[in-house]
Amino acid sequence: MAYGIKIAKPGTDVLEETDPESFLVHTGYNTLKISQEGYGTTTVVTEVQTTIDITHNLGYNPVVLFYFTHPEDSKWHQAPSRADINQGYSYYMGGGWVYKDTNTITLKLNDSGSAPIPSPPGEVTVEYKYYIFIDPATDSWYE
């Protein structure tokens, strides 16, 4: 028996439409559900990688989004990535994350630039934001 919730876009017949792109809500498809999110600031010191452990206690490796600012202009970058002189900055700032174990992720901010991509001049402040989703990164939902 068919069940669930469907809300179609304006001008679309919710009973007849089959293209999932025509729906605002369609519970026949999974939705990324946020389990935990956090915002913070931290310092990054020249030639030292900053790591931040986030405990989620889900017991599996979840989908994660992680963002950080380049201190020079406070614009936000999506990790994993780096921002450096090739993109208009005067020094390197990189961000990424790893699964430390099935209950913890480790956010990484680093300044491991080397000539001709210099590290920050001393200690800088970086803003960061992360989302940890209920949804496992390795789930095979539609198999």
Place this chain on the structure above:
Amino acid sequence: MSDVYGIKVSRQGHDVKSAADTNLSFSSEFNTLKIAKIIDMTTETEVAHGLGYIPTFVFLRCNKAGEYMMGNPPYTEGMLSSVYVDGTNIYKLVAAASVAAYVVLFSDKLDE
């Protein structure tokens, strides 16, 4: 009256009353990222998003081979470009060849 309320829809084959959170296709217990705008940055390097806050975002872009991928590609595939945001604009910096890019902006803020 119970203080437990909301909407849950389980994945097919799972009892909604006992399903693990991972087997729910929808649950109002959890926040979701809600799309505010999708912007084509293919021919742009700076676009005002008009949202009035710093939005959570994801982006798809082409690497040097013209293949779409999420986020920044590895160095050998054209990493020297980036998409990033602030409270006013979306920026696409390109150090090499022009690349196609689509940016999905959400209603959820990055700086809180």
